[in-house]
Amino acid sequence: MIVNSDINQDINLKKLEELQIHLWGKIQAHGVLFVLEEPSLRLVQTSTNTTEVFGIAPEEIINLTLEDIFDSFQIEQLRTALESDNLDFINSTKLWARVEGDNYVIFDGVFHRNSAGFLILELEPAISQENIPFLSFYHLAKASITQLQTNVNLTEFCQIIVKEVRKMTGFDRVMLYKFDEDDHGEVIAEDKLEQLEPYLGLHYPASDIPLPARRLFISNYIRLIPDVKATPVDLFPKQHPLNKTALDLTISILRSASPCHLEYLHNMGVRASLTISLIDDGKLWGLIACHHLTPKYIPYELRKACEFLGRVVFSEISAKEETKDYEYPMQLNAIQGVLIESMTQADNFINGLIKSQQNLLNLTSSQGAAICIGDDYTLIGKTPQQEEVKYLVQWLKKNVDEEVFSTPFLPHLYADSRNFKDMASGLLAIKISQRNYLLWFRPEVIQTVNWGGDPSKAYELKNLDGNVRLSPRKSFELWKETVRLTSLSWKPVEIKAALELKKAITNIILRQADELAQLAQDLERSNAELRKFAYVASHDLQEPLNQVSNYVQLLELRYGEELDEDATEFITFAVEGVSLMQTLIDDVLAYSKVDMRAVEFQLTEAEKALAKALANLRGRIAETGAIITHDPLPNVMADSTQLMQLFLNLISNAIKFRSEETPEIHIMAKRLEDAWLFSVQDNGIGINSQFSERIFVIFQRLHTRDEYPGTGIGLAICKKIVECHRGQIWVDSELGQGSTFYFTIPVGGK
Numbered sequence: 079m080i081v082n083s084d085i086n087q088d089i090n091l092k093k094l095e096e097l098q099i100h101l102w103g104k105i106q107a108h109g110v111l112f113v114l115e116e117p118s119l120r121l122v123q124t125s126t127n128t129t130e131v132f133g134i135a136p137e138e139i140i141n142l143t144l145e146d147i148f149d150s151f152q153i154e155q156l157r158t159a160l161e162s163d164n165l166d167f168i169n170s171t172k173l174w175a176r177v178e179g180d181n182y183v184i185f186d187g188v189f190h191r192n193s194a195g196f197l198i199l200e201l202e203p204a205i206s207q208e209n210i211p212f213l214s215f216y217h218l219a220k221a222s223i224t225q226l227q228t229n230v231n232l233t234e235f236c237q238i239i240v241k242e243v244r245k246m247t248g249f250d251r252v253m254l255y256k257f258d259e260d261d262h263g264e265v266i267a268e269d270k271l272e273q274l275e276p277y278l279g280l281h282y283p284a285s286d287i288p289l290p291a292r293r294l295f296i297s298n299y300i301r302l303i304p305d306v307k308a309t310p311v312d313l314f315p316k317q318h319p320l321n322k323t324a325l326d327l328t329i330s331i332l333r334s335a336s337p338c339h340l341e342y343l344h345n346m347g348v349r350a351s352l353t354i355s356l357i358d359d360g361k362l363w364g365l366i367a368c369h370h371l372t373p374k375y376i377p378y379e380l381r382k383a384c385e386f387l388g389r390v391v392f393s394e395i396s397a398k399e400e401t402k403d404y405e406y407p408m409q410l411n412a413i414q415g416v417l418i419e420s421m422t423q424a425d426n427f428i429n430g431l432i433k434s435q436q437n438l439l440n441l442t443s444s445q446g447a448a449i450c451i452g453d454d455y456t457l458i459g460k461t462p463q464q465e466e467v468k469y470l471v472q473w474l475k476k477n478v479d480e481e482v483f484s485t486p487f488l489p490h491l492y493a494d495s496r497n498f499k500d501m502a503s504g505l506l507a508i509k510i511s512q513r514n515y516l517l518w519f520r521p522e523v524i525q526t527v528n529w530g531g532d533p534s535k536a537y538e539l540k541n542l543d544g545n546v547r548l549s550p551r552k553s554f555e556l557w558k559e560t561v562r563l564t565s566l567s568w569k570p571v572e573i574k575a576a577l578e579l580k581k582a583i584t585n586i587i588l589r590q591a592d593e594l595a596q597l598a599q600d601l602e603r604s605n606a607e608l609r610k611f612a613y614v615a616s617h618d619l620q621e622p623l624n625q626v627s628n629y630v631q632l633l634e635l636r637y638g639e640e641l642d643e644d645a646t647e648f649i650t651f652a653v654e655g656v657s658l659m660q661t662l663i664d665d666v667l668a669y670s671k672v673d674m675r676a677v678e679f680q681l682t683e684a685e686k687a688l689a690k691a692l693a694n695l696r697g698r699i700a701e702t703g704a705i706i707t708h709d710p711l712p713n714v715m716a717d718s719t720q721l722m723q724l725f726l727n728l729i730s731n732a733i734k735f736r737s738e739e740t741p742e743i744h745i746m747a748k749r750l751e752d753a754w755l756f757s758v759q760d761n762g763i764g765i766n767s768q769f770s771e772r773i774f775v776i777f778q779r780l781h782t783r784d785e786y787p788g789t790g791i792g793l794a795i796c797k798k799i800v801e802c803h804r805g806q807i808w809v810d811s812e813l814g815q816g817s818t819f820y821f822t823i824p825v826g827g828k
């Protein structure tokens with residue numbers, strides 16, 4: 079569960095995230111740290127507590143070698159091992175140091191190299207003279223692992239973990255602490271002394287373990303603070319003599335904790351702590367946190383046993399979580415299969431999703447969904463209004479770059495969603511393309527969260543002797559918070575299912591694109607053949623038609639006096655038929671020449687195109703007395719010849735189908751969001767609205783040729799020209815009320 083406490087302490091949290099704990103330059107007092115020069119193993123930097131431990135001041139121990147401090151035979155054996163990249167083979171090692179005459183002190187020595195490549199030796203007092211053998215190390219953890227593996231319930235499993243760790247280490251309290259997706263944490267298991275206040279089920283804000291600390295927990299699987307009140311020990315010199323920078327102690331086992339964290343433990347009444355990191359695929363999943371009321375030291379070998387147990391424990395936790403969620407992913411896979419089949423069988427994936435609405439909701443356990451394709455919004459189940467979804471998609475386009483976006487507290491990110499929190503406090507969105515989205519919604523679920531202290535007062539700024547520093551809260555008593563404007567969290571398996579659906583949609587779109595590309599090729603081939611046929615037919619038919627016309631007219635000239643009235647009329651019909659046939663052939667040729675692929679659009683002055691059209695029509699305009707006016711027209715990306723032809727056909731049509739009144743024709747243009755809208759308005763006879771689409775079909779006529787001459791191809795040519803320009807054409811008309819023809823030309827052309 080993700081909680082969203084209203085924590086108003088941005089400055090404090092920023093300070094916490096800027097802490098460079100690994101460059102603190104201090105270690106804990108129970109050990110000693112040496113920085114060594116290779117291959118001489120000469121000390122170049124040391125902790126300042128060497129006088130108390132070895133009887134040698136820091137200034138004097140610098141420049142000594144390890145042979146000067148420890149048994150030389152031991153050091154000689156270590157030299158070969160130190161040349162290896164893997165220092166785990168020698169960690170930890172027992173080292174004998176001679177102090178005050180013939181007295182020896184035994185240390186557990188651990189070697190490592192920091193990010194700068196410097197060799198560091200850390201020493202802790204040894205509890206025994208011998209290393210714990212492997213079998214003892216194994217048996218130390220075996221009983222715990224056996225207990226864990228025989229349990230199947232995840233909650234009980236976690237409880238056994240903390241009991242076994244407490245049994246191994248003897249701490250007063252052991253907790254298993256799990257991080258949420260927003261880095262808050264919750265105590266999910268606890269074993270403790272009876273008199274201690276329980277922390278089980280309490281949540282803790284992300285600031286309790288800030289980002290720098292979480293990074294260090296990933297670098298160090300186990301971390302010991304044996305005495306919270308011990309005074310940290312400085313390094314000498316403070317900076318490394320070679321690079322003059324603070325020593326990187328990221329993977330140091332002795333590194334001192336920050337004063338803020340030590341104060342935090344002190345406020346909890348803790349004197350010693352041990353933490354075991356639980357890491358999943360490089361991410362900090364949780365911690366096993368051990369607290370003690372008095373100082374407590376845990377030997378290095380026992381700590382390694384705890385680390386080993388922690389790794390085994392987490393592998394078991396991961397396995398149990400996978401087992402726990404096994405059935406649910408299987409259900410989602412089945413639902414996904416049904417959705418994909420539905421999309422595959424439908425004309426397009428949108429219809430497939432709409433046909434399988436409930437499965438679309440079940441795929442992510444949502445109560446509402448929206449399919450947003452361009453300007454079309456399909457709403458399913460309980461969703462915001464279409465206009466609200468539209469604005470939400472605009473917000474996603476501006477603010478979210480990821481292909482998948484999920485949040486259980488949308489109102490905290492997008493304020494307008496407070497208006498529809500009952501339907502969409504949670505949002506899961508996948509981006510199909512730049513303009514297209516699939517959205518799922520979850521309603522608000524009011525929750526009560528138990529905190530360990532007031533999370534809004536996790537830290538405060540204190541001025542101590544003129545120095546301002548962060549100070550943690552002093553109270554960890556139960557503090558209840560009612561969380562609103564939040565839905566149930568989206569599970570990773572649900573987000574994965576949404577992503578898989580996106581992949582399926584992409585594959586379907588690509589497959590359909592391939593099919594359309596093949597269809598386009600076939601269509602282009604067919605169109606090319608039709609264009610060739612139309613061209614050849616028009617030319618080949620012209621000659622025989624001319625012959626028919628010439629011979630019929632010759633027949634009339636030579637034998638006209640011998641023909642009766644019927645024969646003369648028949649010859650007239652033949653000549654008119656030939657003339658009509660020639661007109662049809664010319665129109666078919668003109669129609670076939672309107673080719674969208676052969677045209678390169680250029681910036682064209684629409685007024686010039688209109689002027690050329692009017693010049694071609696000046697005879698008919700003069701004959702009918704037509705009054706033609708126009709508003710200022712824009713420049714558009716178009717083919718100038720086709721645009722002129724478009725104006726010519728529409729104006730010619732308006733003159734032809736005039737009423738008894740003097741023809742009045744007005745041309746104007748209006749800018750839309752992504753296109754220019756042109757209109758040609760007349761006061762003619764008008765068109766019955768039921769024929770508003772039929773008139774654009776080639777050779778379709780609403781009148782006989784005796785009433786109005788023509789082939790019925792003019793408006794079909796107009797439609798083809800407009801479609802070549804990626805526009806639309808339509809008519810608004812009523813009988814006796816005149817007509818207005820509209821067409822659009824997109825801004826920018828193709």
